[in-house]
Amino acid sequence: MPRRSPTAADEVRGLARAGTLAATVADADEPRRRRLTRGTYSVVYPVVYTGLTQGLERRRGHPACAVSVRHLADDCLDRFHDDVEAVVHDVVRRATAPIDNLDAWICGLINSATVNGHRRRRGEIGALQRPRAPKWLVDGLGGDRWLVHLAVQMLNWVGNPVTAGSQVWPVDSWAALRCRFTGDWDTGSDTAVRADIETVLRVMRAKREWYERYVEGPLGHKHVPVPRFAPESPGGTPLAPALSLVDAGERDDLYMRELAHLAMTAMRTRLLAGEDPHTVVAEVIEVAFGGGAVPALDGRPQLSDAEGEHVGRLLRDRDRISRIAVAVLAIVEDL
Structure with missing residues (x-):
C-alpha cells in the first residue's frame, strides 16, 4: 500500500512539535504561508466546533446547529468562521515553543483568541472594543440601572455583524432581559423596550460626534435587513416585491x-x-x-x-x- 503524502495539517503539527510553527509562518513566502494557514485551519476548525461552537448553539436553543458544522445555519456558520479565523490568527503567532498535543493547546487558546478576534472586528468598523457607558451617558439616564445596562447592550449590538430580522434592534431578546431587570413580566414588554431604546438614543444623540462615531457609524456596517412581509402602498394595498431571492x-x-x-x-x-x-x-x-x-x-x-x-x-x-x-x-x- 503506497505511503500517504503528508498534508498541510501534518506539516503544521510537525512544526508545532518542533516549536517552530510561528517562526516558519512568519518567514515563509506567500505560497507556503497560505499552505500552512490552510493546514492550521484544518486542525483548528473541529476543535473550535467541539470546544466552543457546539455548546454555544445548545445554549442558544439551536439543536440542529449543535449536530455538526454542516448543520450550522447561515448566521451561526458566519460566527463559527469568525471564531475559527480568530483562533488561526493566534495559533500561527503564539506557537513559539514545542507543543506535543496541538489540539489540547488550541482548546486552552480558544477563549482568549475569540475574544481578541471579536475586539479586532469591532475595532475595524469603529465600534467600541469594550463597550462601557461613559459618565455623561449614565448621568443623562438618571443612573437608571436598566437603562444604563440597555445602553451597553446597544453599544455591543452595533458592533455585532448579525441583524435582528427586519428590525434595527433585537427587541424580543431585550424584552426578556428587561423582565429580569425590572421584575415586570408583562407580555407586552416589547413596547416598553422600544420606548427605552428611544430614551437611550435621545441621550446618546446629545453628544453628536460620539454618537456618529460609536453608534451610527458601526450600525451602518450591518447588512441591510430584508422585511419578511410585503410592504404596503400609501393606500394600504400590499405591494408585491420586484424579485423574490428565496423560494x-x-x-x-x-x-x-x-x-x-x-x-x-x-x-x-x-x-x-x-x-x-x-x-x-x-x-x-x-x-x-x-x-x-x-x-x-x-x-x-x-x-x-x-x-x-x-x-x-x-x-x-x-x-x-x-x-x-x-x-x-x-x-x-x-x-
Whole structure:
C-alpha cells in the first residue's frame, strides 16, 4: 500500500512539535504561508466546533446547529468562521515553543483568541472594543440601572455583524432581559423596550460626534435587513416585491426558525419567573404552533390541518411534554 503524502495539517503539527510553527509562518513566502494557514485551519476548525461552537448553539436553543458544522445555519456558520479565523490568527503567532498535543493547546487558546478576534472586528468598523457607558451617558439616564445596562447592550449590538430580522434592534431578546431587570413580566414588554431604546438614543444623540462615531457609524456596517412581509402602498394595498431571492420553502423555514426562537424566549422568561415547567411548555407550544397560533397573514406560513392535529396530540401526551420540559430546563440552566 503506497505511503500517504503528508498534508498541510501534518506539516503544521510537525512544526508545532518542533516549536517552530510561528517562526516558519512568519518567514515563509506567500505560497507556503497560505499552505500552512490552510493546514492550521484544518486542525483548528473541529476543535473550535467541539470546544466552543457546539455548546454555544445548545445554549442558544439551536439543536440542529449543535449536530455538526454542516448543520450550522447561515448566521451561526458566519460566527463559527469568525471564531475559527480568530483562533488561526493566534495559533500561527503564539506557537513559539514545542507543543506535543496541538489540539489540547488550541482548546486552552480558544477563549482568549475569540475574544481578541471579536475586539479586532469591532475595532475595524469603529465600534467600541469594550463597550462601557461613559459618565455623561449614565448621568443623562438618571443612573437608571436598566437603562444604563440597555445602553451597553446597544453599544455591543452595533458592533455585532448579525441583524435582528427586519428590525434595527433585537427587541424580543431585550424584552426578556428587561423582565429580569425590572421584575415586570408583562407580555407586552416589547413596547416598553422600544420606548427605552428611544430614551437611550435621545441621550446618546446629545453628544453628536460620539454618537456618529460609536453608534451610527458601526450600525451602518450591518447588512441591510430584508422585511419578511410585503410592504404596503400609501393606500394600504400590499405591494408585491420586484424579485423574490428565496423560494417559499426557505421563507417558511426562516419564519418557523424565528417563531421557535420566540417560543424559547417566552418559555425561558416564564421559567425564570418561577412558573411550572409543564404548564409553560404546553401553553407556549399551543400559542406558537397549535390552535392558538397566529393565522397566516402577509405571506406567513400556517399549519395544515394534519400538522395542527399533530401538535394537538403532542400537547395531550404528558410524557412528551415532560421530555420537552426537561430539555428546556437544561437549556435555561446553561444560559
